[in-house]
Amino acid sequence: MIELRYGSSLSWHSLLVYGVTVVYDPPPDMNVRYHAEAFPPGTVLNSGQLTFNADDLAHALFVTGRAPGDRARYGVVSAYEWVHRTSLIPAYVRRTFRGARLTRSNLALELDRSEKTALSYALGQAMTAIFCEWELATAYLMHVDRYANHFGINFGATQQRSDLFGLAPSGWVVAEAKGRSSGVGSDLREKMVAQKRSVSDINGQRPWIALGCVAHFSPTTGYMQLSAFDPEEEDVETISLQISMDRLTLAYYLPFVRAIEIGDEEEHPSVDMASLGPLGLRVGLLAQLRLRVRSAELGELQGLHEDVTNILSEWSETSDQVRTDGTMVATSWTEAMSIDDWKTFLTSDYE
Numbered sequence: 001m002i003e004l005r006y007g008s009s010l011s012w013h014s015l016l017v018y019g020v021t022v023v024y025d026p027p028p029d030m031n032v033r034y035h036a037e038a039f040p041p042g043t044v045l046n047s048g049q050l051t052f053n054a055d056d057l058a059h060a061l062f063v064t065g066r067a068p069g070d071r072a073r074y075g076v077v078s079a080y081e082w083v084h085r086t087s088l089i090p091a092y093v094r095r096t097f098r099g100a101r102l103t104r105s106n107l108a109l110e111l112d113r114s115e116k117t118a119l120s121y122a123l124g125q126a127m128t129a130i131f132c133e134w135e136l137a138t139a140y141l142m143h144v145d146r147y148a149n150h151f152g153i154n155f156g157a158t159q160q161r162s163d164l165f166g167l168a169p170s171g172w173v174v175a176e177a178k179g180r181s182s183g184v185g186s187d188l189r190e191k192m193v194a195q196k197r198s199v200s201d202i203n204g205q206r207p208w209i210a211l212g213c214v215a216h217f218s219p220t221t222g223y224m225q226l227s228a229f230d231p232e233e234e235d236v237e238t239i240s241l242q243i244s245m246d247r248l249t250l251a252y253y254l255p256f257v258r259a260i261e262i263g264d265e266e267e268h269p270s271v272d273m274a275s276l277g278p279l280g281l282r283v284g285l286l287a288q289l290r291l292r293v294r295s296a297e298l299g300e301l302q303g304l305h306e307d308v309t310n311i312l313s314e315w316s317e318t319s320d321q322v323r324t325d326g327t328m329v330a331t332s333w334t335e336a337m338s339i340d341d342w343k344t345f346l347t348s349d350y351e
Contacts, residue, residue: 029053031100032215034131034226043209043230044135050226052130054089054337055321058281059329060129061085061122062255064164064177066143079258086329087279088122090336097338102224104181104217106341116181120215124179127215127226128164136209138173139325140252141166147243147251165199165241171208174199180216184227200238222342245305246296253293253308256327259283260290270315271328280336284328286315 029051036044062082092108095101108119125143132138141164164175176198199207211230218225260283263274273284285293288311296304312326322328 029100030057030095030102032102032127032130032224032226034135034228036135036228037230039209039211039228039230044228048135050127050130050134052134054331054333055329056130057089057093057126058086058331059323059327060126060133061088062259062283062329063141063252064125064129064143065255066145079255079262082255082259083262083276083279083281085122086281086331088119089331090280090333092119093123093337094339094342095337096223096342101221103222103342105339120179120181121177122179123224124213124215125163125177127179127224128175128177128213131213131226131228132164132166132168132173132175132211136168136173138166138168140248141173141175142248142252144241147248165202165243168208172202172205174202174207174210176212178212178214180214182217182219184214184216198238200240202241202243204240246301246303249305249308250293250296250301252325253285253289253327254297256283256285257290257293257297260285271322273328280332282328282330284322284330286311286322286326288315289326 030053032050032052033047034050035047037046062085065082065085092105092111094103094105096103108116111119129141132141143163144165147165163177166173199210201207209230211228213226213228215224215226217223259276260272260274263276263283266273266275266282268284270287271284272287272290273282275282289308292304292307292311308326312324315326321330
Protein backbone atom coordinates (compact mmCIF):
# COMPACT_ATOMS: atom_id res chain seq x y z
CA MET A 1 0.00 0.00 0.00
CA ILE A 2 1.28 3.46 -0.92
CA GLU A 3 0.59 6.21 1.65
CA LEU A 4 0.62 9.89 0.70
CA ARG A 5 0.26 12.69 3.22
CA TYR A 6 -1.36 15.26 0.96
CA GLY A 7 -4.88 15.42 2.33
CA SER A 8 -8.31 15.51 0.73
CA SER A 9 -7.30 17.79 -2.14
CA LEU A 10 -6.58 14.65 -4.21
CA SER A 11 -9.74 13.63 -6.03
CA TRP A 12 -11.35 10.23 -5.58
CA HIS A 13 -10.57 9.63 -9.26
CA SER A 14 -6.90 9.98 -8.45
CA LEU A 15 -7.24 7.52 -5.59
CA LEU A 16 -8.83 4.89 -7.82
CA VAL A 17 -6.29 5.31 -10.62
CA TYR A 18 -3.16 5.22 -8.49
CA GLY A 19 -4.42 3.01 -5.65
CA VAL A 20 -3.04 5.21 -2.90
CA THR A 21 -4.22 5.86 0.63
CA VAL A 22 -4.30 9.51 1.65
CA VAL A 23 -3.55 10.51 5.23
CA TYR A 24 -5.12 13.81 6.25
CA ASP A 25 -2.16 15.98 7.23
CA PRO A 26 -2.55 19.55 5.90
CA PRO A 27 0.15 22.22 6.10
CA PRO A 28 -0.32 24.67 9.00
CA ASP A 29 0.03 27.90 7.04
CA MET A 30 -1.39 29.53 3.92
CA ASN A 31 0.44 31.46 1.25
CA VAL A 32 -0.65 34.43 -0.84
CA ARG A 33 1.76 35.99 -3.30
CA TYR A 34 1.85 39.77 -3.61
CA HIS A 35 3.08 42.36 -6.08
CA ALA A 36 4.00 45.82 -4.78
CA GLU A 37 4.48 48.92 -6.89
CA ALA A 38 5.42 52.59 -6.36
CA PHE A 39 6.46 52.19 -2.72
CA PRO A 40 9.39 54.23 -1.34
CA PRO A 41 12.73 52.45 -1.89
CA GLY A 42 13.57 49.96 0.83
CA THR A 43 10.03 49.83 2.21
CA VAL A 44 8.47 46.74 0.60
CA LEU A 45 9.86 44.17 -1.82
CA ASN A 46 8.42 44.39 -5.33
CA SER A 47 7.16 40.84 -4.97
CA GLY A 48 6.92 38.35 -2.17
CA GLN A 49 4.73 35.94 -0.29
CA LEU A 50 2.52 36.44 2.76
CA THR A 51 2.45 33.39 5.00
CA PHE A 52 -0.26 33.21 7.67
CA ASN A 53 -2.82 30.85 9.19
CA ALA A 54 -6.59 30.73 9.56
CA ASP A 55 -6.44 32.49 12.94
CA ASP A 56 -4.57 35.42 11.35
CA LEU A 57 -7.14 35.69 8.58
CA ALA A 58 -10.05 35.52 11.06
CA HIS A 59 -8.41 38.18 13.24
CA ALA A 60 -7.95 40.45 10.21
CA LEU A 61 -11.63 40.11 9.27
CA PHE A 62 -12.58 40.75 12.89
CA VAL A 63 -10.66 43.99 13.39
CA THR A 64 -11.49 45.57 10.00
CA GLY A 65 -15.26 45.40 10.49
CA ARG A 66 -17.26 48.61 10.34
CA ALA A 67 -19.87 47.96 13.05
CA PRO A 68 -19.35 50.35 15.97
CA GLY A 69 -20.05 47.98 18.85
CA ASP A 70 -21.96 50.75 20.67
CA ARG A 71 -23.53 49.07 23.72
CA ALA A 72 -26.04 51.87 24.28
CA ARG A 73 -27.54 51.61 20.79
CA TYR A 74 -26.97 47.99 19.78
CA GLY A 75 -26.05 46.01 22.88
CA VAL A 76 -24.23 42.73 22.38
CA VAL A 77 -25.96 42.12 19.02
CA SER A 78 -23.34 44.32 17.35
CA ALA A 79 -20.92 41.42 17.79
CA TYR A 80 -22.87 39.34 15.29
CA GLU A 81 -21.44 41.47 12.48
CA TRP A 82 -17.96 40.22 13.34
CA VAL A 83 -19.17 36.65 13.69
CA HIS A 84 -20.68 36.93 10.21
CA ARG A 85 -17.48 38.30 8.68
CA THR A 86 -15.23 35.64 10.16
CA SER A 87 -17.59 32.82 9.15
CA LEU A 88 -17.01 33.80 5.51
CA ILE A 89 -13.72 31.87 5.66
CA PRO A 90 -14.93 28.29 6.25
CA ALA A 91 -17.89 28.89 3.95
CA TYR A 92 -16.09 30.34 0.94
CA VAL A 93 -12.29 29.96 1.23
CA ARG A 94 -10.32 26.78 0.60
CA ARG A 95 -6.65 25.91 0.99
CA THR A 96 -4.82 23.73 -1.50
CA PHE A 97 -2.37 21.16 -0.20
CA ARG A 98 0.45 21.68 -2.68
CA GLY A 99 1.69 25.15 -1.95
CA ALA A 100 -1.02 25.92 0.63
CA ARG A 101 -2.58 28.46 -1.72
CA LEU A 102 -6.01 30.04 -1.17
CA THR A 103 -8.88 29.63 -3.59
CA ARG A 104 -12.68 29.80 -3.47
CA SER A 105 -15.12 27.02 -2.69
CA ASN A 106 -17.72 25.99 -5.25
CA LEU A 107 -20.31 27.68 -3.05
CA ALA A 108 -18.44 30.98 -3.45
CA LEU A 109 -18.38 30.56 -7.23
CA GLU A 110 -22.16 30.07 -7.25
CA LEU A 111 -22.95 33.31 -5.40
CA ASP A 112 -24.79 35.99 -7.32
CA ARG A 113 -22.96 39.13 -8.38
CA SER A 114 -23.83 41.26 -5.34
CA GLU A 115 -22.88 38.44 -2.95
CA LYS A 116 -19.55 37.94 -4.75
CA THR A 117 -18.89 41.67 -4.47
CA ALA A 118 -19.51 41.62 -0.71
CA LEU A 119 -17.26 38.58 -0.28
CA SER A 120 -14.48 40.12 -2.39
CA TYR A 121 -14.69 43.37 -0.43
CA ALA A 122 -14.40 41.59 2.94
CA LEU A 123 -11.45 39.48 1.75
CA GLY A 124 -9.84 42.61 0.29
CA GLN A 125 -10.00 44.31 3.67
CA ALA A 126 -8.66 41.28 5.51
CA MET A 127 -5.73 40.78 3.13
CA THR A 128 -4.93 44.50 3.25
CA ALA A 129 -4.79 44.24 7.04
CA ILE A 130 -2.44 41.24 6.83
CA PHE A 131 -0.21 43.02 4.31
CA CYS A 132 -0.05 46.13 6.50
CA GLU A 133 0.75 44.12 9.62
CA TRP A 134 3.23 41.69 8.04
CA GLU A 135 5.06 44.09 5.68
CA LEU A 136 4.62 47.49 7.37
CA ALA A 137 4.37 46.47 11.08
CA THR A 138 1.07 48.33 11.42
CA ALA A 139 -0.81 48.08 14.73
CA TYR A 140 -4.43 48.86 15.64
CA LEU A 141 -5.52 48.83 12.01
CA MET A 142 -9.25 49.45 11.76
CA HIS A 143 -11.91 50.84 9.45
CA VAL A 144 -12.12 54.64 9.44
CA ASP A 145 -15.92 54.44 9.65
CA ARG A 146 -15.77 52.28 12.76
CA TYR A 147 -13.82 54.95 14.58
CA ALA A 148 -15.96 57.74 13.15
CA ASN A 149 -19.32 56.08 13.80
CA HIS A 150 -18.43 55.17 17.35
CA PHE A 151 -17.54 58.72 18.30
CA GLY A 152 -19.95 60.60 16.01
CA ILE A 153 -17.27 62.18 13.81
CA ASN A 154 -18.32 63.81 10.54
CA PHE A 155 -15.70 64.00 7.80
CA GLY A 156 -17.72 66.41 5.70
CA ALA A 157 -19.09 66.00 2.17
CA THR A 158 -16.13 64.16 0.67
CA GLN A 159 -16.47 60.43 0.01
CA GLN A 160 -12.84 60.09 -1.11
CA ARG A 161 -11.35 58.68 2.05
CA SER A 162 -9.38 55.49 2.63
CA ASP A 163 -10.94 52.45 4.27
CA LEU A 164 -8.39 51.57 6.94
CA PHE A 165 -5.84 53.32 9.10
CA GLY A 166 -3.35 52.28 11.75
CA LEU A 167 -0.05 53.21 13.35
CA ALA A 168 3.34 51.80 12.34
CA PRO A 169 6.73 52.51 13.98
CA SER A 170 7.55 54.90 11.10
CA GLY A 171 4.21 56.74 11.18
CA TRP A 172 0.56 56.48 10.22
CA VAL A 173 -0.60 54.08 7.51
CA VAL A 174 -3.83 54.58 5.57
CA ALA A 175 -5.10 52.01 3.10
CA GLU A 176 -7.79 51.75 0.45
CA ALA A 177 -8.85 48.10 0.31
CA LYS A 178 -10.45 46.46 -2.69
CA GLY A 179 -11.39 42.94 -3.68
CA ARG A 180 -11.96 41.36 -7.08
CA SER A 181 -13.34 37.94 -7.91
CA SER A 182 -11.10 37.87 -11.00
CA GLY A 183 -7.70 39.31 -11.87
CA VAL A 184 -6.56 42.92 -11.70
CA GLY A 185 -6.92 44.40 -15.17
CA SER A 186 -4.63 47.07 -16.55
CA ASP A 187 -7.34 49.71 -16.05
CA LEU A 188 -7.61 49.05 -12.30
CA ARG A 189 -3.84 48.82 -11.94
CA GLU A 190 -3.37 52.18 -13.69
CA LYS A 191 -6.18 53.72 -11.65
CA MET A 192 -4.66 52.63 -8.33
CA VAL A 193 -1.16 53.77 -9.27
CA ALA A 194 -2.55 57.13 -10.34
CA GLN A 195 -4.94 57.55 -7.42
CA LYS A 196 -4.32 60.44 -5.06
CA ARG A 197 -3.83 60.32 -1.33
CA SER A 198 -7.21 61.00 0.26
CA VAL A 199 -5.87 61.76 3.77
CA SER A 200 -3.58 64.77 4.02
CA ASP A 201 -2.58 64.26 7.65
CA ILE A 202 -3.43 62.51 10.91
CA ASN A 203 -2.98 64.69 13.96
CA GLY A 204 -0.92 67.04 11.79
CA GLN A 205 1.41 64.31 10.56
CA ARG A 206 1.47 63.31 6.90
CA PRO A 207 0.85 59.56 6.52
CA TRP A 208 4.03 57.56 6.17
CA ILE A 209 2.35 55.18 3.71
CA ALA A 210 -0.98 55.64 1.92
CA LEU A 211 -1.54 52.50 -0.10
CA GLY A 212 -4.15 50.91 -2.28
CA CYS A 213 -4.46 47.14 -1.96
CA VAL A 214 -6.41 44.66 -4.12
CA ALA A 215 -7.04 41.02 -3.21
CA HIS A 216 -7.98 39.11 -6.35
CA PHE A 217 -8.17 35.61 -7.76
CA SER A 218 -6.12 34.67 -10.79
CA PRO A 219 -8.36 33.80 -13.76
CA THR A 220 -5.84 31.11 -14.83
CA THR A 221 -4.98 29.38 -11.53
CA GLY A 222 -7.87 30.43 -9.29
CA TYR A 223 -5.45 31.31 -6.48
CA MET A 224 -5.71 34.44 -4.37
CA GLN A 225 -3.11 37.12 -5.06
CA LEU A 226 -2.50 40.61 -3.71
CA SER A 227 -1.48 43.79 -5.53
CA ALA A 228 -0.42 46.86 -3.53
CA PHE A 229 0.35 50.41 -4.69
CA ASP A 230 1.54 53.52 -2.86
CA PRO A 231 0.52 56.75 -4.62
CA GLU A 232 2.53 59.85 -3.81
CA GLU A 233 0.33 62.74 -4.88
CA GLU A 234 -2.55 64.07 -2.79
CA ASP A 235 -6.10 64.52 -3.98
CA VAL A 236 -7.56 68.02 -4.23
CA GLU A 237 -10.18 67.13 -1.58
CA THR A 238 -8.07 65.55 1.13
CA ILE A 239 -9.26 65.21 4.71
CA SER A 240 -7.38 65.83 7.92
CA LEU A 241 -7.98 63.26 10.67
CA GLN A 242 -7.79 64.24 14.31
CA ILE A 243 -7.41 61.00 16.22
CA SER A 244 -7.49 60.48 19.97
CA MET A 245 -5.27 57.54 20.88
CA ASP A 246 -7.50 56.78 23.86
CA ARG A 247 -10.57 56.67 21.60
CA LEU A 248 -8.77 54.66 18.95
CA THR A 249 -7.77 52.11 21.59
CA LEU A 250 -11.35 51.87 22.87
CA ALA A 251 -12.78 51.42 19.37
CA TYR A 252 -10.20 48.74 18.58
CA TYR A 253 -10.79 46.57 21.64
CA LEU A 254 -14.56 46.91 22.13
CA PRO A 255 -15.45 44.31 19.48
CA PHE A 256 -13.51 41.72 21.47
CA VAL A 257 -15.39 42.68 24.64
CA ARG A 258 -18.73 42.37 22.82
CA ALA A 259 -17.87 39.01 21.27
CA ILE A 260 -16.79 37.58 24.63
CA GLU A 261 -20.12 38.68 26.11
CA ILE A 262 -22.19 36.67 23.62
CA GLY A 263 -20.04 33.52 23.72
CA ASP A 264 -19.74 30.62 26.15
CA GLU A 265 -17.07 31.40 28.71
CA GLU A 266 -13.97 29.19 28.79
CA GLU A 267 -11.43 28.89 31.56
CA HIS A 268 -7.99 30.45 31.10
CA PRO A 269 -5.58 31.78 33.75
CA SER A 270 -4.94 35.17 32.13
CA VAL A 271 -7.31 35.52 29.17
CA ASP A 272 -11.05 36.19 29.20
CA MET A 273 -12.15 33.82 26.46
CA ALA A 274 -15.41 32.65 24.94
CA SER A 275 -16.39 30.01 22.43
CA LEU A 276 -18.92 30.89 19.75
CA GLY A 277 -20.58 27.48 19.63
CA PRO A 278 -20.39 25.20 16.60
CA LEU A 279 -18.71 27.85 14.43
CA GLY A 280 -15.28 26.64 15.52
CA LEU A 281 -14.37 30.14 16.69
CA ARG A 282 -13.00 31.39 19.99
CA VAL A 283 -12.35 35.03 20.89
CA GLY A 284 -10.30 36.26 23.81
CA LEU A 285 -8.72 39.30 25.43
CA LEU A 286 -6.22 39.56 28.26
CA ALA A 287 -8.25 39.82 31.47
CA GLN A 288 -6.49 43.02 32.55
CA LEU A 289 -7.16 44.59 29.15
CA ARG A 290 -10.83 43.68 29.29
CA LEU A 291 -11.25 45.27 32.72
CA ARG A 292 -9.52 48.47 31.60
CA VAL A 293 -11.51 48.69 28.35
CA ARG A 294 -14.79 48.16 30.24
CA SER A 295 -13.90 50.96 32.66
CA ALA A 296 -13.11 53.23 29.69
CA GLU A 297 -16.47 52.38 28.16
CA LEU A 298 -18.13 53.41 31.41
CA GLY A 299 -16.41 56.80 31.40
CA GLU A 300 -12.78 56.37 32.47
CA LEU A 301 -11.42 56.98 28.96
CA GLN A 302 -8.48 59.25 29.77
CA GLY A 303 -5.17 57.41 29.85
CA LEU A 304 -6.55 54.26 28.24
CA HIS A 305 -3.89 54.01 25.52
CA GLU A 306 -1.04 54.46 28.00
CA ASP A 307 -2.56 51.91 30.38
CA VAL A 308 -3.00 49.36 27.59
CA THR A 309 0.59 49.90 26.47
CA ASN A 310 1.80 49.29 30.03
CA ILE A 311 -0.32 46.15 30.42
CA LEU A 312 1.06 44.72 27.19
CA SER A 313 4.65 45.57 28.08
CA GLU A 314 4.32 43.83 31.46
CA TRP A 315 2.59 40.73 30.10
CA SER A 316 5.23 38.03 30.00
CA GLU A 317 3.27 34.82 29.42
CA THR A 318 4.22 32.96 26.25
CA SER A 319 1.30 31.86 24.12
CA ASP A 320 0.95 30.81 20.50
CA GLN A 321 -2.63 32.08 20.34
CA VAL A 322 -2.53 35.42 22.19
CA ARG A 323 -1.28 38.10 19.84
CA THR A 324 1.05 41.00 20.65
CA ASP A 325 -1.98 43.29 21.01
CA GLY A 326 -3.37 41.05 23.79
CA THR A 327 -6.20 39.67 21.67
CA MET A 328 -6.96 36.14 20.57
CA VAL A 329 -8.97 34.77 17.67
CA ALA A 330 -8.65 31.00 17.44
CA THR A 331 -10.32 28.82 14.82
CA SER A 332 -10.97 25.12 14.22
CA TRP A 333 -11.40 25.29 10.48
CA THR A 334 -8.78 22.87 9.21
CA GLU A 335 -11.33 20.33 8.05
CA ALA A 336 -13.75 22.90 6.57
CA MET A 337 -11.02 24.71 4.64
CA SER A 338 -9.68 21.42 3.30
CA ILE A 339 -12.92 20.13 1.78
CA ASP A 340 -12.40 19.25 -1.87
CA ASP A 341 -15.15 21.50 -3.22
CA TRP A 342 -13.15 24.06 -5.18
CA LYS A 343 -12.84 24.47 -8.90
CA THR A 344 -10.05 22.57 -10.62
CA PHE A 345 -8.03 24.61 -13.10
CA LEU A 346 -5.90 23.29 -15.93
CA THR A 347 -2.70 24.83 -14.61
CA SER A 348 -0.49 22.93 -12.19
CA ASP A 349 -1.04 23.30 -8.47
CA TYR A 350 2.70 23.90 -8.16
CA GLU A 351 2.49 27.27 -9.93
